[in-house]
Amino acid sequence: MEINGVPLHPLIVHAAVVFAPLASLAGLLYAVLPRWRWATRWPMIALAVIGAGSVLAAYLSGKNFLGDRPGLREVPEIWEDLQVHQDRALALLWISLIYVAIVLLAGWTLGGPSALASGAGAQETRAGALSWGAITLLVVGAVAVLVMTILTGDAGARAVWES
Numbered sequence: 001m002e003i004n005g006v007p008l009h010p011l012i013v014h015a016a017v018v019f020a021p022l023a024s025l026a027g028l029l030y031a032v033l034p035r036w037r038w039a040t041r042w043p044m045i046a047l048a049v050i051g052a053g054s055v056l057a058a059y060l061s062g063k064n065f066l067g068d069r070p071g072l073r074e075v076p077e078i079w080e081d082l083q084v085h086q087d088r089a090l091a092l093l094w095i096s097l098i099y100v101a102i103v104l105l106a107g108w109t110l111g112g113p114s115a116l117a118s119g120a121g122a123q124e125t126r127a128g129a130l131s132w133g134a135i136t137l138l139v140v141g142a143v144a145v146l147v148m149t150i151l152t153g154d155a156g157a158r159a160v161w162e163s
Helices: 008-032 034-067 070-074 076-109 129-161
Strands: none
Touching: 008 034, 008 076, 008 129, 034 076, 070 076, 076 129
């Protein structure tokens, strides 16, 4: 998988590095600013889907990138770093997909003060168990996506630059 001789993985990975953290920040804003949920609901959902899609594309292109370079397995220093990067990338992929489900749940269960973007008859969310559970899951999921994106990128950078 290449574009004009440049491997696709280094190109696609930049989308994941941008959209996954943006999805996390949108989720955190949605969770902690209930008065702005009417304006942040759809951007949060869109960013979560785009972020997970870009993580999936980066993961698949990374698998292809590694498959096209079997000689990397013979260099122990590089291979160890690549194994860490691969393991973290798989964890990030699953966390991103779970985060999309959490975002959809939060977008559906947490209301906002405006019917304009929140739907007909929208009103302020009451602090019920379901609301607090959705907020908690959203915050934990957002932090998990953010942390795993940083750790995965760090492992990839170490594989490239320290070897």
